[in-house]
Amino acid sequence: MLADIAPDANAARPERSPGFGKSAGQRAGRAVAPEGDPSPSLDRISSLDRDSPQAGDPPREPTIGARDRAIDVLRGLCIVSMTTAHLAAGSWPWHVFHVAVLVDGAVGFVLLSGVVLGMSQRRTIERAGLRAGQRRLLRRAGLIYLANLGLCLVALGVVARDPVRTAEIFRVDSLDGPLPVAVAALMLQLNPHYTSILSLYVVLLLLSIGVVAALACRQVQVVFACSFALYVAGYLWPSLFTFPVYPGIAGAVNWATWQPLFLAGLLTGWFWQAPLLRAALASRALLVSCAAFVLATGTLGWVLTHGSAPWKSVVVQAFTEGKLAPGTIVMGLAAVFVGYRACSFLVTITYPILSPVARIGRHSLDCYVILSVVVLVLPGLYRYSPTGMVAVGVTLAILVVMFGWSHLRDRLAQRPNALPSRSTRRGAERR
Numbered sequence: 001m002l003a004d005i006a007p008d009a010n011a012a013r014p015e016r017s018p019g020f021g022k023s024a025g026q027r028a029g030r031a032v033a034p035e036g037d038p039s040p041s042l043d044r045i046s047s048l049d050r051d052s053p054q055a056g057d058p059p060r061e062p063t064i065g066a067r068d069r070a071i072d073v074l075r076g077l078c079i080v081s082m083t084t085a086h087l088a089a090g091s092w093p094w095h096v097f098h099v100a101v102l103v104d105g106a107v108g109f110v111l112l113s114g115v116v117l118g119m120s121q122r123r124t125i126e127r128a129g130l131r132a133g134q135r136r137l138l139r140r141a142g143l144i145y146l147a148n149l150g151l152c153l154v155a156l157g158v159v160a161r162d163p164v165r166t167a168e169i170f171r172v173d174s175l176d177g178p179l180p181v182a183v184a185a186l187m188l189q190l191n192p193h194y195t196s197i198l199s200l201y202v203v204l205l206l207l208s209i210g211v212v213a214a215l216a217c218r219q220v221q222v223v224f225a226c227s228f229a230l231y232v233a234g235y236l237w238p239s240l241f242t243f244p245v246y247p248g249i250a251g252a253v254n255w256a257t258w259q260p261l262f263l264a265g266l267l268t269g270w271f272w273q274a275p276l277l278r279a280a281l282a283s284r285a286l287l288v289s290c291a292a293f294v295l296a297t298g299t300l301g302w303v304l305t306h307g308s309a310p311w312k313s314v315v316v317q318a319f320t321e322g323k324l325a326p327g328t329i330v331m332g333l334a335a336v337f338v339g340y341r342a343c344s345f346l347v348t349i350t351y352p353i354l355s356p357v358a359r360i361g362r363h364s365l366d367c368y369v370i371l372s373v374v375v376l377v378l379p380g381l382y383r384y385s386p387t388g389m390v391a392v393g394v395t396l397a398i399l400v401v402m403f404g405w406s407h408l409r410d411r412l413a414q415r416p417n418a419l420p421s422r423s424t425r426r427g428a429e430r431r
Contacts, residue, residue: 070343073354074336075112076361077343079368080399081105086194086375088395090387100294100335101301102319106197107261107332108339109364113201114262118269121212130216134209141205147369148198152185154376155192162380168193169376170246184247191243195372196253199243201365203255204262211263215270227263230256238323252322261329287341290334297331359406360399366409367402374398 081097082105088094098104125133155169166172169192175181184190188199214222234241234256241256271277280286301319304312318327347354360367384390 069347069351069354069358070340071112071115072358072361073343073347074108074339074361075116075364076357076359077339078105078108078112079360079364079371079402080357082109082368083371083395083398083402086371087378087398088386088391091389091391091395093392093395094386099302100298100331101305102297103328103331103335104321107321107324107328108336109368110197110200110204110258111261111265111332111336113364114204114265114267115269115272116265117205117208118266119272120269121208121266122215122270122272125212125216130213133212133216137205137209137212141202144198144205144365145202148188148195148202149185151192151195151198151369151372151376152190154373155190155195156181158376158380165380168379170249175246180247189244189247191245191251191253192372192376194375196243196251197368198372200253200255200258204259207259207263208266211266212270215267220267223263223267227260231260234259235323235325242323254323257324261324261332264329264333281337281340287338290337293334294331294338297327356403359410360402363402363406363409366405370402370405371398 077097084091084094084097085104085106121133121137124136156172159166159169159172170190172181175184181190188202191199210226211223214220234254238254238257239250242254243251245251268277297319300315304315315327318325319331321328343354347358351358378394384394
């Protein structure tokens with residue numbers, strides 16, 4: 001299951017051994033929320049550097065192992081944004097979720113995936129060592145790779161049934177037979193309509209194997225230097241790093257220019273409990289600055305899409321998304337920060353209303369695959385205007401399907417007689 005591919009770092013898990021300089025006494029007795037009980041908002045989460053609670057002390061707020069409702073809600077909103085973009089572009093929900101214009105749900109989706117991965121990897125490495133964390137990354141990359149091959153098979157089936165769709169998906173007849181098609185799929189050279197993110201994830205997870213090794217050795221500067229060099233190369237020579245729709249036809253996603261966004265999230269998740277980061281995330285001045293930047297750039301994007309200006313081409317180059325431009329990265333970081341703080345506040349007063357969105361966010365990769373399958377299959381079954389009420393109804397129906405799938409996953413995970421996970425069984429054997 002794709003929820004298992006990217007295990008939720010928001011989910012509480014017991015710590016078994018000290019690590020990264022912490023004593024066993026500091027780790028013993030740390031309060032965490034149970035699997036289904038998300039943590040309160042950002043400002044109330046305790047630091048890793050605090051002492052353990054003593055008998056009779058009031059309970060501490062959950063730390064790195066506990067759920068953070070705000071992250072779940074924000075991930076869910078990113079999926080909603082992507083769903084409106086793929087199924088109802090131009091409708092009123094699309095306008096609501098794309099009011100910032102220069103940034104969208106895909107940017108937040110990738111950034112937040114990095115945050116969750118950073119949390120998960122640090123916890124795994126602290127508990128079981130670097131090799132265990134890297135093996136986990138390899139397993140995740142392999143499962144997402146298989147999911148990507150599955151989408152390629154779906155796309156091939158759609159093209160075989162409806163050759164007219166080749167203009168939207170890819171031209172199989174240009175690959176001279178089944179063997180070249182299979183080789184292209186295996187080499188991530190087939191990326192059907194709106195499905196490049198899975199190929200992107202495979203590459204990003206493989207890059208993360210080296211990144212977490214550097215972080216475990218406290219070589220943060222090496223991560224920054226390598227990421228910057230790769231970004232510059234991708235920006236100057238995009239054809240070398242862009243996933244094709246099929247061999248010879250360039251696609252839209254340049255993985256070398258997307259990786260700084262993902263790694264920024266990974267570093268954030270890795271240092272989630274660092275006092276300096278906690279202070280920055282709780283800073284009112286930073287919140288106001290980021291909100292002003294998002295408002296200004298969102299307004300600029302709206303003006304450009306509703307008019308013309310002599311400097312329009314310069315702004316467009318600074319905020320491109322396929323070849324992720326510097327402006328888009330900064331805008332994405334600022335927008336996600338503002339969104340996180342807003343969600344941190346909202347979940348304290350309206351969580352029952354937002355909980356369906358949070359449930360979708362907890363299984364965001366599963367929901368992305370559902371969306372990708374729908375985008376490939378639905379146009380061959382039923383055509384509709386993406387700007388009308390039918391598009392709104394279709395979008396809502398698919399979101400309901402996503403919620404139902406996510407609810408089923410949660411119910412299965414909470415069964416009393418559910419089999420323990422492979423990592424749990426291995427841990428029990430070691431003990």
